[in-house]
Amino acid sequence: MTAQATLWRSLVGLGFLAAAPTLWPALAQSVAPAPEAPTGRVAKSIGTATKDMVAAANPLAAQAGREILAAGGSAVDAAVAVQLVLNLVEPQSSGIGGGAFMVLWDGKDMTTLDGRETAPAAAKPERFLGPDGKPMKFYDAVVGGRSVGVPGTVRLLETAHKRWGKLPWKQVIEPAIRLSEEGFTISPRLNGLLTQEKYLQNDPVARAYFYDAEGKPKAVGTVLRNPAFAKTLRSIAEKGSDAFYTGEVAEDIVATVTGHATNPGDVTLDDLKSYKVLERDAVCGSYRVYKICGMGPPSSGQIAVQQIMSVLETRDMASLKPGPEAVHWIAEAGRLAFADRGLYVADPAFVSVPVKGLTDPGYLKSRAALVNPDKSMGKAKPGDPPFQKTFLWGASDGIEFGTSHMSIVDRNGNAVSMTTTIEDGFGARLMTKSGFLLNNELTDFSFATVEDGKPVANRVEAGKRPRSSMAPTIVLDSNNKLYAVVGSPGGSLIINYVAKTLVGLLDWKLDPQVAADLPNVGSRNGPTELEAGTEAEGWKAALEAKGHEVKLIDQNSGIHAIVVTPAGLVGGADSRREGVAIGNN
Template sequence: MRVLSRIRRCVVNRPVRFFQLSLISAVLGSSLLWSTPARSDAVAPEAASGWTSKAPVTGQKMMLVTANPLATEAGMAVLRRGGSVIDAAIAAQAMLGLTEPQSSGVGGGAFLVHFDGGKVTTFDGRETAPAAAKPERFLDQTGKAMSFYDAVVGGRSVGVPGAIAALELAHKRYGKLPWNSLFDDAIRRAEEGFPISPRLYTLLKGENYLKLAEPARSYFYQADGSPKSQGSLLRNSEYAATLREIAKRGSAALYSGPIAEDMLKAISSHPSNPGDMTLADLQAYRAKERAPVCGSYRSFSICGMGAPSSGGIAVLQMLKLMERFPLASQQPLSVESGHLFAEAGRLAFADRGKYLGDPDFVPVPTAGLLDPAYLTQRSQLIDPTKSMGKANPGTPPGAVVALGKDNAIELPSTSHIVAVDKEGHALSMTTTIEDAFGSRIMVRGFLLNNQLTDFSFSPTDNGQPVANRVEPGKRPRSSMSPVLVFDSSGQLYAAAGSPGGSNIINYVAQTLVGLLDWKLDPQQAVSMPHYGNRNGATELEKDQKLEGLAEQLKAKGHEVKLIEMTSGLSAIVRTSKGWVGGADPRREGVVAAE
């Protein structure tokens, strides 16, 4: 394993003992249900919709976790037919675009990390800005950043979609079943109808913009403007027709022909916020196979997605920054754990804000940001007794320091898939249309993304260019963090990932600490009450009995906020008895296994 052999040279021994789970068991053992407050743009990309306690699932041969039961069923059927994890992801994504339209789909993008039994590779299906895009795209007439929804709703925010192109590229390398056979379940379900889930109903009820224009209004809402009722059937013959074209023509169906023409017309004719995408922009799109970013933590090797995602680098930074501390001897909900995790987050997010962007446009110092000596030096800034406050970015080896800090809001509405097939090949894929329901433009049965609002709204900071500024053909920075974990012998150990905006980085890093340091099972790990820091206030998940932790962190100098944290984590772990999987109780995810 070429990638992993290079990593193993710098691994260190992990602690051999772990703590008792008394405190976390007390919290995770309760089934919480809360009412859903109005969404706050500064907090979560999707509103909370409840808590459903779940048990870990075990399997011997294969396992799949998605955010929706019908998607898990579709992907698992493909695995049973002898399909690869890539085949299963295609079938699951097609179904998610129907049953979880607020989060991902044909009109969005994706990052995918894949293990073929010997090598890890990644596929970049991130959306791109049209050729007419300028750095000032999201500034108003006075030169100030537009308000978020003034930018989001309409054609201005739409990037060229790339999820299907990335899956197509991966299928050419690693698919087993015919491409055109992988959409049948989603096509059938679109025509026969699917029941509106509790989560979809909750999000439709709290949504203010989707109902303002056709065809989304008639599809999702009743004549009086209220959402169609929970459990009622939604039929989407237009989406079925779109999937038939994709099954026949691949991603080309989105980049030329009637579907492409309708997309461009809807984008350019939006009444209040038109966009400037052209047919040339669509036809120029290319998904990319990229090398993973990999690093060591304790005795494990972890591989994730590199730039234009910031997730892989930031997660690896956080883990390495905490490695010198004996986390295994600490309680997961202790002030010691919360403090160290928050301080590591401050440092990682400071670097992320300055250096991360599309590597085809800006020099991203990936090797420097993950340099062991650099991270050792940065780790010394963490004082176990008190908070450092706001962190400044460091100067990693190879960095271009004349860059400004960006002000991207980044509230992506995302979904996640993890899978292992009978050959032991694995996939971790995060897929998105950005904000919940994207740009609110519906075309041919699917929603278009608003991914361009993941760029920094301001192109400069104190006169310095921002790495994540808008530029023609550029991919916006992301926080999506699909990861694969390998043990010291190079065997696949775990696959994990989550939706959740820029908090994805914290969700995934915390889950990995739970799995690797605290020896939680996957269900316990993804169910942990969340805490973290994005280089501002230390954020604790509300309604999780963390008020005592909040007071203890304040005593160490933290500003603390209790907020909704609507992760959608999924994780699979290899044990001596087979695979064990967990799905986040905060969403409707389901694990299936054999």
Template structure:
């Protein structure tokens, strides 16, 4: 059963639906427009955060305002996954198809070197060794991103957006089962910092029990300061000094963070990345994220197959999806990185003729023997490494038809384990490839000073054949993010499923030569058929969490992933 929040009260409904009036044509720029929907909507991974965004919509805030309030509230109620100690990517759009793409991805300290995550013998560090402490922390970008987006498209005051989060931090929130399980499962990181232990763990060192009211007065004070001072309160002064000092103290070598690193962070507007899939225009986040290229390539490579006729219960359909993923991820691993440091051939990777050629490699009756990148890259080596798992996605569509699709992350659960000002700092730098070169060729996603690590985040917007906004979606779950988004898109666009059913579809993840099928899903019953087609299949538990809002017959219909606590909240 899907979950919904209406007017701040939890109540079970099939879906959250907001009514709509007659549609209007929006101006060329993203801006307040004539009323389109009777009410806006927010979909987020935690009901308290979704309600925070909905409160802002009720006060007359824009989609951008509500998205910022949601992000701030997630800092309080979902500390394991996201918040102001991390960064992310934001797509802003209007109903007419104008898209803005904002990059708030964290950056490495200027003194960081490509050997940051290798030992004295040149071998990659164990992941946990790399994560916990200062070596993994990038300069957080969430507040800088929020400030630039608000300056461009906010309608309420900056300070007003902080009030729901301040109240949650000061008055407290009830620890959910998911929150408790995260604290218990990831205690090595969650309890690393004494400040964090005092908030989330008992005197016995165990995670506080489900139902405990968690109060975080230090975070409330931080939020109040940021509400008053704006982004300078984060990137300059006492808080910036504390971030740099604490991270440097826990960085054993290779490029300690400085106040200048924190002060120098800049959220950037990037070109939006869009492509046509069948009769739909789909836009997502470009480099340094691999989201757009991976999602769009996977889809367009499948255009030669009638997925609609096959349907979601067909092993043949999932075979085709797995094969297309293999092709898309082969390109992703070789080419994707920070475009400020390495050339990323986005246009070539998404060229329709190129993708048709790639799609022609997919065989309906058997697997491809070997999959490699499809473009020449004599000076690049394939990069590999772990990716973000402490991530959250949230979606807003306001009454005027403007949309925000924002993925925010601190990387692993509880990030680096370092807490400053009541919030955890990310371990985003472990999204870089640990090995900087192979056989004399550099890895595009190697560590460099000031560079942003590659991401899988894929905030996504879909426009229908009429050019009007149709679907806004995104996911959390590391390198599975593109496949979660892709399966939701196929579910809605090819299989014509309602949004809740599309988010409930199982996940198949095939980045290389092994097909991972979601444990406990109906895909397990398809393993014999997939094996007969030549796949090596593994059953896996995956960190899955998708959120979406869709326009259906002039109404907004939203939901959260049934595997999560996610909900959609009507204004």
């Protein structure tokens, strides 16, 4: 039996994972596609540990992080190991061909690092407009080089490791090299997503790697080896991130992007060489006795989460059980947050984002006052926050899709919350000869350049970072001590996933596994969205009685949460995906 099979079997035996699902429901055709298709639920038990913990989207990635923590590594050391293994075992969601946001707590300071992809220097606002001047169909824009932004993940990992790493760089990369060479078995989830995928096998490199000779996805249990990725990682281990942003790997990226037969992109060697990770101010706000911190622009995630929580703070959420009354408030708060997000948030190097005003307590109280306890407001309008410069932008909803998330706490109480992405499932459907998939992050920009005669803040521009909804979150208690590490994949639904989980943890005092598994609910300033196939379906009539337009949709979150308790660490990994929360005692 392989080491991987032993790990999976032990996790089943310990109750972390139930038998793998056998049904892989297709996406509903009546709604916009989910970031990644659902592949069934995997029942899980709570994770506990006394020293340290990793909650990540695949057991092999979590195990790599635990191995590094056991060797005395920091939370950042573990994050490097987890991300590089995720590139192998969860390639549809993240990897070194994409970008990430990292939030770090070192016991004193909260730091946020922006490793978001950037538009190449040749990018123009009209990038995703067709010959008729109208926005392209989504997958016409996604598939190929046009959608590929300059990746940021490798430089982000190196930047964080140089500052907070304890173990040698080569050591934290070794688990992924080992797995690349020895191989790992295709999981039920990866097989299920490949089965539903329409575009990936058109790329010859990806087809040779993920599909058999008949063009069918390789079966569950098939051993995948990726010697090309191992070679890339060995080069990065020896030379640092420069081995990715210059030289053979960079040339491979450029050739892959620009060489697409029907939809080429324009990333250059200079674009790669000049990429920079940016340290940004954390967005922090209060919620009852807690302090909630996360990523600022170009992510809209933490601003929107804080806005939602500030509205909910005006209600006694602890007295409400999960049900239609709680959903009413969560959805109405979401409408207000998404209305502001659509108008104000974009890359702060290009747009003056009024972060202070959008999170101002007085402003948020005025927004909360707009919520009628008995009736939905329908479509919310953006507010007029203080501390903003005068400008006129056109509002834009934008399209955002898939990601992965990891939550990590080391034995010294340092924490990492990192959300990482290649955007849509399997990204641009381009695989480099260096062994990794490329992102389609540029489709996170608004396709339309003008709305109501006004320029859209999140339009494509050279060197710009697209707006995101990623919301890696760290919660401190009333004594400014670490309390929780939370985050999720899920495109623009991330905001509602994280808010729901925070209510579960902070108001309802649920353990993180139960909080993660609660039905997903909320509004993105459209219909009130309830998770199909859950008890939330039973809340539809009560919400409609309050005037809500209700839609039942797949909401395939991947919440990973860790809570610090007097007895140690308690973790949860969303049952909708295959992750686990494990640690050392």
